[in-house]
Amino acid sequence: MSDKKIDDVTGISTTGHEWDGIRELDNPMPRWWLWTFYATIVWALAYTIAYPAWPLISSATNGMLGYSSRAELRTELDGAVAARADYAAAVAAAPVEDIIADEALRQFATSAGAAAFKVNCVQCHGSGAAGSAGYPNLNDDEWLWGGTPEDIRVTIAHGIRFEADGKTRFSEMPAFGGMLGRDEVTALATHVKALGEGGDLSGPGAELFANNCASCHGEAGKGDITLGAPDLTDAIWLYGSTSADIAAQIRAPRHGVMPGWIDRLGETTVKELTVYVHSLGGGQ
CATH class of the missing domain: 1.10.760.10 (Cytochrome c-like domain)
Structure with a gap:
């Protein structure tokens, strides 16, 4: 059953909705808004005719203007x-x-x-x-x-x-773990670390370096770009600069590709x- 009534003040019918005694007037939409709404509908229809819009099974409508975003x-x-x-x-x-x-x-x-x-x-x-x-x-x-x-x-x-x-370009450092003992690897790592830190170079690792490493890295450890042998005297280390890192590289070197x-x-x-x-x- 409709609960619509005529408002006594304005003479406009209500919608039948009521909240806490307040009734909603059934005012018509403003004409400008209504015509704008109709215009958007016409625009949408024209757009879907002129441009690709309607999805089909494997493609979409091409539109009368033949527009293509891919093109x-x-x-x-x-x-x-x-x-x-x-x-x-x-x-x-x-x-x-x-x-x-x-x-x-x-x-x-x-x-x-x-x-x-x-x-x-x-x-x-x-x-x-x-x-x-x-x-x-x-x-x-x-x-x-x-x-x-x-x-x-x-x-x-x-x-x-x-x-x-x-x-x-190819270079490969030999694995000295099979040629040197554990103490020798440790001594050599200590010497190599000292090269970059300005430490004592007179320890037992000096002779080991001269006999095993100087042919590629140079007597002073400056490296050789013709062989891809890194400079051991700077602070740049590809696989880490701790004594353990250096010893690991001496023992079983890693070779990147x-x-x-x-x-x-x-x-x-x-x-x-x-x-x-x-x-x-x-x-x-």
Whole structure:
């Protein structure tokens, strides 16, 4: 049963709803609002006819205007590729040193290299290229295989200990755990730690170092980039700097593998990566 009544003051019928003695008037919607509502309905119908809208089993209606967001994106991408084509061609044709010397090319290659680094390199070297245990920090001045633009390019292109590439850089430290006793390994680790901390170098580890390590790391422990032998006199340690870490590396060394990227990314992207890595601050 309807409880609608006519309001005595306004003469307007109520909706039949009542809260605590307060009745709701059944006022009609404002004309402007009603016409706006109708207009949105007409607009929605027109939009679904003009543009892709109605889902079908395996596609959707194409719309009378033939608009496609995929086609629009492809046009924008093609425009971006065309805009950078001249720079990309110049990078492809120039040696890395010439790219770095040219301000415009260097900026282009650095930006492109930064994007390629985020896709391919951050998994190991980190988003800031600071590395982690077993993965070199690319921001410092220590380079196992040299930090010149060409050195960096070769490392990126062919990798380290990457057997799938015949031009990969390869070095391997022997496991001295099978050649030296426990006390000798401890003495050698103590000597190596002292090299980087300025400690006493006259202990029993000195002779062990001269006989077993100097051929690669040098008599003073400065390393050799032609062999990929690290400098043992600085504060940069790939696998840790404690005596236990050093002893473990002497006893059974770990050897990381970096893939060669030339076949996956191509020469141009490798150059762009080279310029970016060189720009991080540690390039020679």
